[in-house]
Every structure is written in structure tokens, then in C-alpha cells.
Amino acid sequence: MTRARPRPLRRRDSYHHGDLRRALTRAALRLIARHGPSGFTLREAARQAGVTHAAPYRHFPNRMALLAAVAEEGFAEMRVSMLAGVDRAGADPAARLQALGVAYVCYAVAHPSHFRVMFGSEIADKCAYPELAAAAAATFQLLVDAIDACQAAGQIPKGPPEDLAVPLWSIVHGLAGLVVDGQVPLATPKGAAVEARAVQATTAIFDGLRFVQREPAM
Amino acid sequence: MTRARPRPLRRRDSYHHGDLRRALTRAALRLIARHGPSGFTLREAARQAGVTHAAPYRHFPNRMALLAAVAEEGFAEMRVSMLAGVDRAGADPAARLQALGVAYVCYAVAHPSHFRVMFGSEIADKCAYPELAAAAAATFQLLVDAIDACQAAGQIPKGPPEDLAVPLWSIVHGLAGLVVDGQVPLATPKGAAVEARAVQATTAIFDGLRFVQREPAM
DNA sequence: TGTACATCAGTGAACGCGCGTTCACTGATGTAC
DNA sequence: TGTACATCAGTGAACGCGCGTTCACTGATGTAC
Numbered sequence: 001m002t003r004a005r006p007r008p009l010r011r012r013d014s015y016h017h018g019d020l021r022r023a024l025t026r027a028a029l030r031l032i033a034r035h036g037p038s039g040f041t042l043r044e045a046a047r048q049a050g051v052t053h054a055a056p057y058r059h060f061p062n063r064m065a066l067l068a069a070v071a072e073e074g075f076a077e078m079r080v081s082m083l084a085g086v087d088r089a090g091a092d093p094a095a096r097l098q099a100l101g102v103a104y105v106c107y108a109v110a111h112p113s114h115f116r117v118m119f120g121s122e123i124a125d126k127c128a129y130p131e132l133a134a135a136a137a138a139t140f141q142l143l144v145d146a147i148d149a150c151q152a153a154g155q156i157p158k159g160p161p162e163d164l165a166v167p168l169w170s171i172v173h174g175l176a177g178l179v180v181d182g183q184v185p186l187a188t189p190k191g192a193a194v195e196a197r198a199v200q201a202t203t204a205i206f207d208g209l210r211f212v213q214r215e216p217a218m
Numbered sequence: 219m220t221r222a223r224p225r226p227l228r229r230r231d232s233y234h235h236g237d238l239r240r241a242l243t244r245a246a247l248r249l250i251a252r253h254g255p256s257g258f259t260l261r262e263a264a265r266q267a268g269v270t271h272a273a274p275y276r277h278f279p280n281r282m283a284l285l286a287a288v289a290e291e292g293f294a295e296m297r298v299s300m301l302a303g304v305d306r307a308g309a310d311p312a313a314r315l316q317a318l319g320v321a322y323v324c325y326a327v328a329h330p331s332h333f334r335v336m337f338g339s340e341i342a343d344k345c346a347y348p349e350l351a352a353a354a355a356a357t358f359q360l361l362v363d364a365i366d367a368c369q370a371a372g373q374i375p376k377g378p379p380e381d382l383a384v385p386l387w388s389i390v391h392g393l394a395g396l397v398v399d400g401q402v403p404l405a406t407p408k409g410a411a412v413e414a415r416a417v418q419a420t421t422a423i424f425d426g427l428r429f430v431q432r433e434p435a436m
Numbered sequence: 437t438g439t440a441c442a443t444c445a446g447t448g449a450a451c452g453c454g455c456g457t458t459c460a461c462t463g464a465t466g467t468a469c
Numbered sequence: 470t471g472t473a474c475a476t477c478a479g480t481g482a483a484c485g486c487g488c489g490t491t492c493a494c495t496g497a498t499g500t501a502c
Contacts, residue, residue, distance in 0.1 A: 016464065016478055036339040038256030043455065051479070054457080058478050063456065119399060121254040121334055156427060166393070166402055166415060167422040171385065174392025181337060184384055197384060204385040208426025209374055234445060234497065261488065269446070272490080276445050281489065 021059045023049040025070050032070075032113040037122040042066065067117055068129040074114030075135035081107040082142050093149040094156075098202045100146050101172040105198035108176035109190075115180055119173075143169055171205045172198065239277045241267035243288050250288075250331040255340040260284065285335055286347040292332030293353035299325040300360050311367040312374075316420045318364050319390040323416035326394035327408070333398055337391075361387055389423045390416065 017023065027048035031040040042063045043053040060066040085103030089095045108115040117123065118136070126133055143165045150156040156164065175197060178184045186193040235241065245266035249258040260281045261271040278284040303321030307313045326333040335341065336354070344351055361383045368374040374382060393415060396402045404411040 036342060038340065041455065052481065055479055116339055119395065121338065122256065124254060164427065167389065167419040167427065170392035170396060170419050171389040171423065172392065173396055174388035174390065175384070177337065177395055178388060178391055201385040201388050205389065205423055206427050208429065209382065209385065209424050211426065259488065270448065273446055
């Protein structure tokens with residue numbers, strides 16, 4: 001009964017931290033938000049977590065590994081967000097595909113630091129972190145599967161789903177990047193504005209700019 | 219006649235460098251290609267340019283200003299590439315708009331270091347560099363003008379061109395980012411593969427995924 | 437054409453700094469008996 | 470329930486390093502006369 005004693009949640013109520021690993025990734029996100037991915041240092045993260053600068057080495061072999069953990073977490077969380085979005089979208093394959101894209105953008109904008117680490121150039125060699133690569137692949141797979149479903153339903157022309165996934169992924173990825181970088185000004189409330197932009201973009205890619213905003217036809 | 223004596227091009231044929239400013243931005247690009255934007259240091263750039271580490275301060279007030287110069291140069295070059303692409307596309311406004319997008323992607327993929335600096339988070343506050351902001355705006359303006367032309371020709375529905383520009387910019391920006399980060403594998407030769415992807419993506423945004431790859435109808 | 441002089445673009449030494457990483461250590465935890 | 474002991478997760482001092490930036494300087498350049 002005393003075996004799975006709950007880890008202490010209060011900060012430093014004992015010699016041991018309790019959940020330093022998580023505290024470090026939180027601190028990293030805070031630092032990245034303020035100074036960009038290159039502005040994150042192990043020492044400052046340790047400081048913010050209230051431990052010595054050597055303590056992180058009990059949880060991560062080095063600085064890059066912590067960043068990789070943040071990126072991996074981002075992909076996993078994004079995948080969950082996307083699955084939730086799909087669930088809300090109902091049964092229509094096309095609607096589900098669109099929801100996937102919208103959720104992608106919304107996650108990125110809500111978690112810009114994660115997004116920057118996930119797709120920034122800070123982690124040079126992602127293959128060095130197999131779990132990170134796997135998390136990224138699993139997220140991308142959602143897109144491929146959804147396209148597959150649309151094809152099966154005859155809503156999208158046949159062809160390799162990976163191929164069709166590229167334009168779709170591009171548009172949501174690009175929109176996310178532009179918004180996160182502040183290149184696309186947003187109306188307030190921001191959340192709603194982002195979703196509107198994402199819906200517009202995914203509709204455009206699906207139905208074509210030529211038609212999407214057409215005046216109600218005669 | 220001796221007034222505009224040509225700058226010496228040979229490396230260090232005299233005490234003065236000749237074109238240190240340019241040598242520094244070249245070195246910066248090389249460093250960024252190898253180590254990412256955060257891996258660029260003034261001292262290493264100076265070393266590669268064959269001057270002392272203090273020499274760069276004759277041309278740039280600090281490290282960030284050199285990066286900003288690289289980004290500005292990138293926007294200017296990209297704009298030129300895009301204009302060239304448009305020229306080749308002929309008179310049809312829709313074809314010209316598409317060519318603009320394709321040129322955007324091709325430039326990014328051909329100059330990944332420029333692209334990373336232009337849109338990375340390394341230069342935190344772009345407003346601090348008015349010339350950079352102006353160069354970026356001028357590039358974006360090409361897109362807006364091309365959309366305007368399409369609208370005037372009735373090829374795209376009415377509406378604020380800036381609004382329509384966002385999905386289009388998103389898709390080319392996203393594709394560029396994914397390719398530059400190696401997320402989209404490319405067949406060889408790379409140049410042709412990139413262009414094919416860009417054509418596919420811009421066609422998709424224009425005509426809609428629903429239709430674009432449809433089997434030859436009945 | 438020659439000379440004096442201002443300006444420019446480098447040099448090289450020095451500054452303080454914070455970083456990543458290592459190490460021997462110690463206090464806390466949890467488990468076997 | 471109590472005790473001995475292995476393991477775990479911290480500490481704090483120390484390492485070497487390269488960085489950005491400043492400064493007084495000097496050699497090179499170009500211009501006025």
C-alpha cells in the first residue's frame with residue numbers, strides 16, 4: 001500500500017524534486033517562448049526548476065536530448081489534439097480530414113514553442129532520436145489514413161495517399177508557421193481567428209481557391 | 219578614370235579585404251548550412267573571411283545585424299527570382315500567380331540557409347530592422363498584386379487580396395519549409411522534383427484537391 | 437606630379453561571461469530479510 | 470516493525486572553452502591643394 005506512494009507535487013518539499021524531468025521540459029518551453037530555441041540553456045532550465053545545474057544530467061544525457069524530448073512531446077500532444085478534432089467532426093471522411101488540418105494549425109498556434117522545436121533547425125539530426133522520429137511519423141500517418149478514407153469514399157481522386165498528403169500538410173504547416181512567426185496578423189479573439197483561417201485554408205485546398213469564395217451562384 | 223578603381227577580388231592581396239561585408243554574409247550562410255542559424259558566430263565568420271574577430275564590427279554593429287542583413291538579402295533575391303518566374307509565365311494572370319508560388323518554393327529549396335534566417339526565430343524582433351521588414355513586405359506584395367490581377371480577370375472570386383493571399387502563401391511557405399527540413403523526401407534530380415511538387419501544390423490550391431488529379435472524365 | 441593629412445578598415449590584446457559537461461560526494465528512498 | 474544496504478537523485482566545485490564586444494593602435498587609402 002505504501003508502495004506507489006504519490007510523488008510529492010510541492011516544489012522541493014524534500015531533497016528530491018519529485019518530477020524534475022517534467023519541470024525541466026516546462027522550463028525549456030518557457031525559455032524558448034522568450035528567447036527562441038537557441039536561447040534555451042540547460043543551466044537556466046535547471047535554475048528555473050530550482051535545482052543545481054548538474055541535476056538535469058540525471059534525466060537527460062545532454063542538452064539536445066532535452067530538446068528532443070520536448071519535440072517528441074509536441075508531436076504526441078499534437079496527435080492527440082488532432083484525434084480529438086477528428087472525433088468532433090462526425091462521420092464524413094472529408095469533414096474529418098479537414099478537422100485534422102484545422103487541429104494541426106490550432107495546436108501549433110496554441111503551443112508555439114513546441115512547434116518551433118518540432119520543426120526548427122535546432123535539432124539537426126532527428127534520426128538520432130528514434131522515439132522523436134516515431135512520434136512525428138505517427139502524427140503524419142493520421143493525415144495519410146484520413147486521405148485514404150476520403151479516397152475510399154470517392155471524395156478525392158485516387159493516387160498514393162502520401163502524395164496527396166503533401167499539399168494538404170503544406171498548407172496547414174505553412175499557415176501554422178506564418179501565424180506563429182507573426183507574419184499573418186490575427187483578429188481577436190485569437191483562437192477563433194486562427195480556426196477561421198485554418199478552415200479557410202483547408203477549404204481552399206480541398207475545393208480550390210477558384211471556387212471556394214464564389215458569390216452564391218445564380 | 220582611376221576613381222572607381224575596381225575592388226580587389228583576390229583574398230587579402232592587401233591590408234584591406236576588399237569586400238569584407240559580402241565575405242561575412244557568405245561565411246554566415248555557410249555556417250548556417252552546417253550548424254543552423256544558432257550555430258553562426260561572428261568570430262567564426264571572421265575567421266572564414268580571413269580577418270580578425272574584431273573586423274566585422276567595421277561593417278555591422280553586432281551579430282544580429284549581420285543575420286538581419288542575410289535575411290534582407292534573402293528577401294530581395296527571392297523577390298527577383300519570383301519576378302523572373304512571373305516573366306516566364308506569359309500573360310495569363312492565373313499562370314503568373316502560380317509561377318510566383320513555384321518560384322517561392324524553388325528559391326527556398328535552393329537557398330535553405332537564407333530561408334531559415336528569413337523565417338526562423340533567430341531574429342526575434344524584425345521590426346528592429348526596418349530595411350528587412352521593407353524587403354519582406356515588398357516580396358509579399360508581389361503575391362497580393364498577382365491575386366489582384368487574377369480577380370480583375372475574373373479568375374478568382376472578389377474579396378480582399380490579402381485574405382486570399384494567406385492560403386496561397388501558406389501552401390508555398392509550408393511546402394518550402396517541409397522540403398528544407400527534409401520532411402518531404404524528394405526524387406532526383408532535386409530541382410525538377412521540387413518544381414513538380416510546387417506545381418502540384420499550387421494547382422491544388424487553385425483548383426482544389428477534389429478535382430485536380432481527377433481521372434480524365436468520361 | 438608630389439605632399440600633407442583626414443579618414444577608413446583592419447589588428448591584437450583584453451574584458452567578463454555563461455555555457456556544457458564531469459566528478460566525487462551525500463542525503464533520501466525503497467527494499468530484502 | 471526494525472535494520473542493513475543498494476540505488477537513486479540530488480549537490481557544489483571545477484574544467485576548459487568560445488563567445489560578443491570594447492579599445493587603443495596602425496597600416497592603407499584617397500583627396501585637397
